[in-house]
Amino acid sequence: MYDMGQNMVSLSHRFGEAGRPCVLIVMGVSGCGKSTLAQLIAERMGWSLIEGDDLHPPANIALMSNGIPLTDMDRAPWLDLIADRIESWRDAGQCGIVTCSSLKRSYRRQIGGDSADVCFVYLKGSREDIMPRLSQRTGHFMPIAMLDSQFATLEEPDMHEEVVMVLDVNAPQTQLAELAFAHLSRLSF
Numbered sequence: 001m002y003d004m005g006q007n008m009v010s011l012s013h014r015f016g017e018a019g020r021p022c023v024l025i026v027m028g029v030s031g032c033g034k035s036t037l038a039q040l041i042a043e044r045m046g047w048s049l050i051e052g053d054d055l056h057p058p059a060n061i062a063l064m065s066n067g068i069p070l071t072d073m074d075r076a077p078w079l080d081l082i083a084d085r086i087e088s089w090r091d092a093g094q095c096g097i098v099t100c101s102s103l104k105r106s107y108r109r110q111i112g113g114d115s116a117d118v119c120f121v122y123l124k125g126s127r128e129d130i131m132p133r134l135s136q137r138t139g140h141f142m143p144i145a146m147l148d149s150q151f152a153t154l155e156e157p158d159m160h161e162e163v164v165m166v167l168d169v170n171a172p173q174t175q176l177a178e179l180a181f182a183h184l185s186r187l188s189f
Contacts, residue, residue, distance in 0.1 A: 008171045009179050012157065012164040018116030020187035021163065022095045023086050024180075025112060027102035028123035029150040031134035032169050034099040037123060040177035042097045045184070048089070052100035055081045069149040075107065083111045086118065103153045108162065115163075121180060122157050125169030 024047075026038040035051060042049035056078050060070055082100055089096045102108045102120060112118035127147060134147060157164040165183060167176045 008168045008176065009183065010159070010166040011183065012159040012162055012166075014116060014161070014163045015119065015165060015183075016187045017163065020184055021117045021119035023089060023112070023118045024097045024121050024184075025086075025102055025108075025118065026097060026099045026121045026123065027108075027157075028125070028169070029101060029103070029130060029154060030147060031130045032123040032125055033133070033173055034101075034123060036173050037121070037167070037176055037180075038097050038099045040173060041121070041180050044177055044181045045095070045097070048094065048096040050082075050085055050096065050098040052078075052082055052098050055085075064146060067146060069146065069153070072104075072106075076110075079107055079110045083113075086111060090117070101150065103150065104155045105158070105162070108157070112163075119163045119165060119184075120157055122164055122166045123169045123176075124156070124166050127151055129169050 024038075024041065026034045026041070028034055035053075038049055038051075041047075056064075060074055060078060063070060063074065079100075082098055085098065086096070098111075100107075100111060102111065108120060112120065131147060157166070159166075165180060167180065
């Protein structure tokens with residue numbers, strides 16, 4: 001059971017720098033709840049949603065399905081596709097949410113360009129927090145054995161340099177979505 005007295009959200013120094021962001025990237029290791037949270041926030045905000053995993057080329061899915069971690073070179077075309085979708089939203093004056101593990105700072109720069117109107121919503125949790133979730137998940141190409149490689153690759157967001165909202169993976173997802181919405185609603189476009 002989650003203790004509601006714990007701090008569930010942390011905001012980076014750059015959060016809100018450009019007002020309300022027009023793009024949210026829900027990030028974190030596999031199994032942290034990105035898809036569920038992104039869907040809840042998208043419904044609440046009325047924004048478009050892209051599931052980043054749907055943009056992976058078949059070769060990447062085959063590698064991960066076989067327990068082979070992706071290299072930076074494997075990820076580059078996928079991250080370019082995500083960056084293109086984000087740029088098209090921005091060019092059209094639209095807002096949207098995308099799920100993407102965004103494990104390294106270089107990946108976050110590639111898809112968000114260090115722009116203050118792109119906010120990373122980081123679902124933070126430990127291996128012990130996330131492993132039980134993966135054990136119960138069905139129908140996803142990422143095997144449980146890949147979790148260790150995800151944590152090995154993870155570079156947590158810099159709370160001084162990046163535009164980030166950190167959410168505690170142990171809190172109920174509906175509550176996290178409401179907290180995210182509340183913090184975003186305080187910012188003007």
